[in-house]
Amino acid sequence: MPIKFPFKKDKKQPSTEPLGLEENHIPKHVAIIMDGNGRWAKNRGMPRIAGHKEGMGVVKRIVRYASDIGVKVLTLYAFSTENWKRPKNEVDFLMKLPVDFLSTYLPELIERNVQVRTIGDFDVLPAHTQKAVKEAMEKTKDNDGLILNFALNYGSRYEMVHAVKQIASKVQDGEVDISDIDESMFSKELYTSELIEPDLLIRTSGEQRLSNFLLWQLAYAEFWFTEVYWPDFDESHFEKALYDFQNRKRRFGGV
Numbered sequence: 354m355p356i357k358f359p360f361k362k363d364k365k366q367p368s369t370e371p372l373g374l375e376e377n378h379i380p381k382h383v384a385i386i387m388d389g390n391g392r393w394a395k396n397r398g399m400p401r402i403a404g405h406k407e408g409m410g411v412v413k414r415i416v417r418y419a420s421d422i423g424v425k426v427l428t429l430y431a432f433s434t435e436n437w438k439r440p441k442n443e444v445d446f447l448m449k450l451p452v453d454f455l456s457t458y459l460p461e462l463i464e465r466n467v468q469v470r471t472i473g474d475f476d477v478l479p480a481h482t483q484k485a486v487k488e489a490m491e492k493t494k495d496n497d498g499l500i501l502n503f504a505l506n507y508g509s510r511y512e513m514v515h516a517v518k519q520i521a522s523k524v525q526d527g528e529v530d531i532s533d534i535d536e537s538m539f540s541k542e543l544y545t546s547e548l549i550e551p552d553l554l555i556r557t558s559g560e561q562r563l564s565n566f567l568l569w570q571l572a573y574a575e576f577w578f579t580e581v582y583w584p585d586f587d588e589s590h591f592e593k594a595l596y597d598f599q600n601r602k603r604r605f606g607g608v
């Protein structure tokens with residue numbers, strides 16, 4: 354079944370027809386704060402974990418869409434360092450989601466040439482979570498399609514302090530001179546050292562905060578916010594974000 358892309362057919366669009374996405378101006382790296390799952394469930398008289406489960410289905414759809422339109426890196430904020438403060442039953446449920454997701458979706462990720470990666474403090478995750486994610490990273494490590502990067506037990510301030518400590522210890526060991534410290538050296542000490550920086554940040558549910566997500570890496574990214582709760586987010590919302598991204602960049606192009 355051929356995928357119908359909303360790409361502009363050609364430059365000579367009738368003026369009344371809305372312009373589609375420009376195929377050659379898709380953001381290379383899209384980062385998403387997938388917010389609103391708990392409120393989505395509460396509005397339906399359901400437990401919060403129902404929102405997380407519904408949200409996991411949206412991840413599958415958005416990964417397919419991002420992979421199909423040629424996004425190079427998709428970073429998804431799946432679990433923050435602050436999320437450990439949630440009720441135990443919710444944390445336990447969330448720590449099983451990677452296992453559930455990969456048990457059904459890893460074959461399709463492999464088929465789609467997707468490479469699974471993570472950023473965050475991985476070693477403190479439960480053993481079952483680590484096992485499933487490690488298997489996915491191993492089985493997809495040579496894929497060169499979409500990089501699907503999950504922020505798992507991720508906190509940007511922790512990441513930046515860890516980078517400072519790494520550099521400080523190199524100075525202490527005489528491996529680095531203070532005058533050599535620059536933005537490039539700092540970036541290389543971050544979890545994202547091998548990734549291009551995000552061009553577009555999307556946050557759902559109406560919140561307009563970074564919530565300790567990619568504070569360094571988002572310095573030059575476009576931010577796009579929507580009131581839509583993550584479980585209700587779909588390809589049309591993603592397309593609107595990409596369309597707005599392209600139009601913002603188009604204006605800059607004129608400067």
Ligand SMILES: Cc1cc(N2CCCCCC2)n2ncc(-c3ccc(F)cc3)c2n1
Pocket residue numbers: 387390405406408409412430431432447448450451452454455469486489503505583
């Ligand atoms: C903790 C958590 C929460 C989680 N949510 C579902 C999406 C809404 C936001 C939070 C809840 N999702 N969704 C997919 C994953 C995942 C992570 C790693 C991996 F290798 C494969 C899948 C996931 N992980």
